[in-house]
Amino acid sequence: MADNDDKEDGAAAAAAPKKSKKKLIIMAAAALLLVGGGGATWFFFFRGHGEEAHAEIAAPKAPIFLDVPEVLVNLVGAPGERIQYLKVKVVLEVKEEKQVETIKPTMPRVSDIFQTYMRELRPADLTGSAGLFRLKEELTRRVNVVVAPGQVNAVLFKEIVIQ
Template identity: 40%
Template structure:
């Protein structure tokens, strides 16, 4: 089939000029949008906005933390018919400015943890989600003993039920 047969008689042939103009304008628009985003004119992602001055120091987020180790604990868990043993070891993440205060309060922290862990049953310890739940409970108890803002996190290093 030729072009003459496809167009009805008396109709002018179709021009492809609008199609080419549309493609060129689309490419120019895409290029302009890319440049505006990449240079930071849009969304503020440019390097000029985030550049640090020479006098400004980059702060290390790990410079202010310290870890206080809690002595390993061995706790008997009363399970019928045999006794089971829980070996537990943890560390506290604290700001360096409070490290001495938290170390001074370690006997109270150990007492609270010991009391809490002895009150648990074997079923509480064997659940798959138990460690996350227990960690949150112990962190809250330690924060109550040491005071607000002195303990950032509670890290369980060893948790073995034998």
């Protein structure tokens, strides 16, 4: 019987370390998972939100405006209709002062492209706010072609008269 007791005690002793190793591996994996999860949380959510994030944010620069000479053109009409005229004062909006210096030498081309485009307009093309919006978008597109590689943000109307 003593032999049986020794065998049982040996089997219990051998089984106990196997269980404790399994528990140890599970606890180590859980700890590793917690540490990894905490590190990932810090990396994705809190990293970079320290002192650098509290630095003062620079105020956005005010845009620069460049006047274009006044444009006066006659609109295309049907034969026998009264001739109508379009008078437009336009301002170009740019981001930086150095862009103004690159656009100024091309101002005769800008005036020319405006004149040639607007001479082909009909009074019906300018009706309502949608017509003026299309005119503004087309002038912006054309002026950007002329001043390339410079960039004009927008063409703004100061005055529009259809007579």
